Structure formats: structure tokens, C-alpha cells
Amino acid sequence: MDLFTAMDISASGMRAQRTRMNIISSNIANAHTTRTDKGGPYQRRDVIFKENTFEDQLSSVDVQDIVLDPTPGKRHYDPGHPDADAEGYVNMPNVNMVEEMVNMIGATQAFEANTTAVKAERDMALKALAIGRI
């Protein structure tokens, strides 16, 4: 392994957290979407992280899958809505704003932790290069 291996690991963490952030953004953006290509309201998405072990027990992280949240959404009474059923209820997406916000804070902090690690590795590489510069 070299210093770039450690940087690659941190980069994989940043990439994974960015993907998570994108998914959270699409959940928030579609919090009131009642129509989708598949029909029905928007379904909340979630990322699945997987550990990816390579040489010497070092492990990066991969986004293994993006899955749909199967929990049913709220039924909202709005008879004037074009997507209302016979009883006047509209099926809303199963997006919980509070949950998305908490996830967003988690993703931001995890991203920043990985950035700090990249900075530390960069400083180390510079210190190693300084040995030859006398």
C-alpha cells in the first residue's frame, strides 16, 4: 500500500456519502409527488453501503444498491385532487421530512470526516517528500 491507497479509501467514503446525499435530495424533492412512471406516488429510496475488503485488511466502501422503502405512505383527504380515489383520498409518498433531515446531517458529517482524513494523508505525503528537500 502507499499513501494513495489511503486517499482512495477516503475517496470511496466521500463518493458513498455523496450518493447518499443525492438520494436524500431526491426524496425531499419528491416529498409531494403523487405521479410516477410506474404509477402511484413516489416511493422513498435508501442506499445500501457495503464494505469492500482488499489487500491487507484495508476496506473501502461501496454503494451496493439503492432500494425502495416499502412502508405505506400517508393517505391525505383531498377530494379536489386529480389523483384522489373514489373516497376522496390521495396516496402521498412515504417520505418523512424529519427523517430525511437527520439523514442529511449524518451524511454531511460523514463526508466531512472523510475530507479530514484526505487532508491528513496529504499532509503526511508532503512531510515524506520534505525528507529529500534539505
Added chain:
Amino acid sequence: MPGIFGKTISDLSSVMNFRLFRQGIISSNIANMDTPGYTAKDASFEEELDTRLVMNTTSTEHMPSKQSSMAVSYRVNEDPYSRIGNDSNTVDIDREMMKLSQNQLLYEASSQIVQNKIESLKNAIRSIR
């Protein structure tokens, strides 16, 4: 690596290699802080280092020092001080950040000593005129 560089530089470069490897392990822990079921790891080296740092004997009268092997190996274990969260992930991010800066400092300290060592050798060479 015997000769004018002595054993110090080769030992220090072993230490730097270990610090680099440990940085990779810590980065792995930070990258996987949200991976369900991930167990935090840590690399240890200190025990092996103790057995490696032995004194040279310049006279037969001296007490023999324990022989050291040139091969330095590190062991990767589960981090014993980590906590278990609600998704069976054992990464404690505060601890990992602490380890990260500690490891970085120790790496930089070793590189500083190597640099000083080379500098003093250079000074010695320059003095001979």
C-alpha cells in the same frame, strides 16, 4: 542497511511504513462509519518494535542483546475500545478522528527525525575540507 546511515533510518522507515498502513486502516474505519455490520479495526506494531530495538554489542564482554529479526509485521485486530451502535457497526467516529491526528503526528515526527539525521550526516560530510 548498515554503513553511514546505521540502523536508525531503516528502523524509522519501518515505523513510517507502519504509520502509513495504520492511516489506511483508520481511513477504512472512517469510510465505513455508516456500513451496517462493519467492525472497527486497528493495527498494532508497538510490541514488535520493542523486540526489534536492541543494542549493538561492540565487545565480547558485553551482555548479549536479544537478536532482532529484520521482518516487521503488523497485526490487524478488532478495535477493543470501540462501541456498538444500533446497526451493529462498531466505529466510534470521535475515537477514529483522534487516532487519525495522533497517527499523522507520529508519522510526521518520524519523518522529522529522518530529515534531521540526514541533515547531520550532510553537515559531517561538509566539515571535511
